[in-house]
Amino acid sequence: MKSFITKKLSNCLGLLDIRNEKLSVYTFGNKTPIEKDCDVVKLTLKNKDSLNLKVDIEALVTDQISAANIPPPELDNIPQAVQLENLVLTDSSYCQEPITIADYYYNV
Numbered sequence: 001m002k003s004f005i006t007k008k009l010s011n012c013l014g015l016l017d018i019r020n021e022k023l024s025v026y027t028f029g030n031k032t033p034i035e036k037d038c039d040v041v042k043l044t045l046k047n048k049d050s051l052n053l054k055v056d057i058e059a060l061v062t063d064q065i066s067a068a069n070i071p072p073p074e075l076d077n078i079p080q081a082v083q084l085e086n087l088v089l090t091d092s093s094y095c096q097e098p099i100t101i102a103d104y105y106y107n108v
């Protein structure tokens with residue numbers, strides 16, 4: 001399982017590279033991968049009201065994650081969704097790049 005962050009967002013957040021990884025991408029139907037060198041950054045998501053609640057993430061930096069517009073999950077089928085009804089997800093407006101954290105959705 002790999003996590004990804006766009007180069008634009010990584011730059012916006014001022015994240016530093018911690019290492020480089022070679023990624024082999026197999027697209028649908030291909031038997032040979034596309035080899036790509038990716039920088040890896042580390043970031044921490046913190047709860048704005050309780051800073052001891054946090055999730056550390058290492059993510060591969062890429063120019064684009066997906067060209068598809070993927071809708072957010074339907075919260076109606078998640079029992080914990082009632083806890084999310086009035087949740088404010090950010091208190092910062094210094095970075096206008098959308099943040100997508102699919103791998104850690106339920107951890108957050």
